[in-house]
Amino acid sequence: MANVIRVQFNPIFREFNRTRCRYRAAKGSAGSGKSVDIAQDFVVKLMDDKYAGANLLVVRKIDESNRDSTYAEVKAAINRVCGDMASALWTVRQSPLEMVCNKTGNKIIFRGMKDDSQREKIKSVTFERGKLCWIWLEEATEFDEDDVDILDDRLRGELLNPNLYYQMTFSFNPVDANHWIKAKYFDIESPDIFTHHSTYRDNRFIDEAYYRRMELRKIQDPEGYKVYGEGEWGVTGGRFFTSWSKTIHVCKPFAIPTGWLRFRSMDWGSYRPYAVGWYAVDYDSMIWKYRELYGYGGKPNVGTGENARQVAMKIVEAEKEDREISYGVLDSACWNASGTTGPTVAEEINNVLSEYKKTTFAKSEKGRENGAEQLKLRLDGYKGRDGKQVPGIVFFETCFHNIRTIPVLTHDKRQPEKVDTTGEDHCFDETAYALTSRPWTPKKPEPEGKRDAYSRKRDNGLDWMAM
Structure with missing residues (x-):
């Protein structure tokens, strides 16, 4: 490069930044500096003439999460690396979110993969100059394996610049030892895979107060500390809803039949996320959760700070076509x-709903234990005549935060019959309010000669088990 740029990196990431393996996966504790390092590493490389023709795609599962997380992180890295020359060396745009290095022409774009529409758009991503060489998946455990396969397929073709290489970068806190990422990238040995582990102790830029906070967590929350302090894979046992199965309880969206009853439920939050869910009840009393609205502040268990009227307006907008x-x-x-x-x-919420002639809210039934029991009953379902499990509740795959948070909730450490309220339990609470409004008793298998509910839906062309 024409000018020498001096940038400070944590030494723990030296080999991670140098590797050219097709897959590099960084798991670590909170505060380990992995996201800061990755953003800075990409900025430095994309400014280097050596890597002319390289472009970067940054992906979060929910596209809106990019603005306050990855986009802000990369922008901060540009300012650290370039200082007063940042605006001269980089063009940074907010609509759409993208960044172009004025020196090399290399580009960074930001996308989501929440649904089939966004997945299809990613398949058609192209660049005016060069090729898509690098992909960064932040909070990688939010993604399905199919999402990653779609992205992986984008990294192909001849690279004219011999210095370029294809690479996918994963960064995440290892919250679930059963996650497919562990099996696919950490439990095998391959010359194409580079795995990395870091903790807050490896971060030489961390402040002393944060260090003391994490050390205190070691005493107060040893299980959480294992993941967020040591960066180790989460405990495999202790899940509250053990019968949850994505194969059974998640389906692709379909048009809700006209005659099905619809209702909504809500759990309020501002500093923590709020959660709103929309439900349809079919003729067999099965519940289908077909939409969610979640106050996701860009990080797990962090709210958006919106007030009640702002959230109510979002409910009104969501129901425009309902x-x-x-x-x-x-x-x-x-x-x-x-x-x-x-x-x-x-x-405040009901005033807005009334103003726009929308159905207002009534008070939910009290008792989280009852709500948890109702969700357990519906997840368990009953056995059909063919011996297969027929659930009492199914979630559209677009209810991303429900699918992300409910299956990993654990038992309260002091009262095992209750859900641990220190977890990200807002979707669960909202779902519990919904289910206690319609108590359910699992039906017995249909007698011989009669078809169960699943068989009728299947024969009517409603393939709700398809993934």
Whole structure:
């Protein structure tokens, strides 16, 4: 390069940054500096004439998460690396999110893979100059294996610059020892795979207060510390909803039949995420969760800070094309006075819904244990005449945060019959309110000669088991 750029890196990532393996996977604790390192590494490489013709695709499962996470991280890296020359060396755009190095012409774009539409758009990603060489999957455990296969297929073809190479980068906290990433990249040996482990102790830029906080967590939450302090794979046991199966409980979206009853449920949050869910009830009393609205602040268990009216307007927008919503249930605590004058959270939300002639919320039933039991019953379902499990609830695959958070909830350490409330339990709470509004008892298998509910749906062309 014409100018010498001096950048500080954590030594722990030296070999990670140098490897040219097709897959490099960085698992580590919170505060280990892995995301900062990866962003900085890409910025330096994309500015180097040696890598002319290289382009980077940065992916989060939810596209909206990029703005406050990966986009902000890469922008901060550009400012660290380039200082006062940042605006001269890089063109940074917000709509769409992208960055172009003015020196080399290399480009960074940001995308999501929440649904089939976004997956299809990624398949057609092209660049005016050069090729897509590098892909970074931040919070990689959010992705399905099929998502990664689609991305992997994009890295192909002859590279005219001999210095270029194809590479996928994964970064994540290893929350689940049963995750497919562990089996595919960490449990095997391959010359194409480079795995890396780091903790907050390896980060020489970390402040002392954060270090002390993590050391305290070691004492107060040893299981959580294993993942977020030591960067080790999460405990495989202790899951609360042990019968959850993606094969059985998740389906591709379909058009909800006209005659099915629809309702919605909500758990409020601002500093923590809020969760809204929409449900359809078929003629066999099976519940289909067909939409979610989640106050995801860019990181797990972090809210958006939106007020009640802003969230209510999002509910109104989401229901623009819906048929009638029969009723809604909202956490009963939202009717409690907050100590300030003016309407409560529930009143504020209902005022907006009434203003736009939408169905308002009523108070939910109290009792998380009852809600947990209802969800267990519906996940368990019953045995059909063919001996296969028929669930009482199915989630559309677009209910991403439900699918991400509910299966990994664990038992409370002091009261094992309860869900651990320190986890990301907002989708569960909202689902619990919904299910307690419609108590359910699993049916017995249909007598010989009659078809069970699943058989009728299958024969009617509703292949809700297809993935």
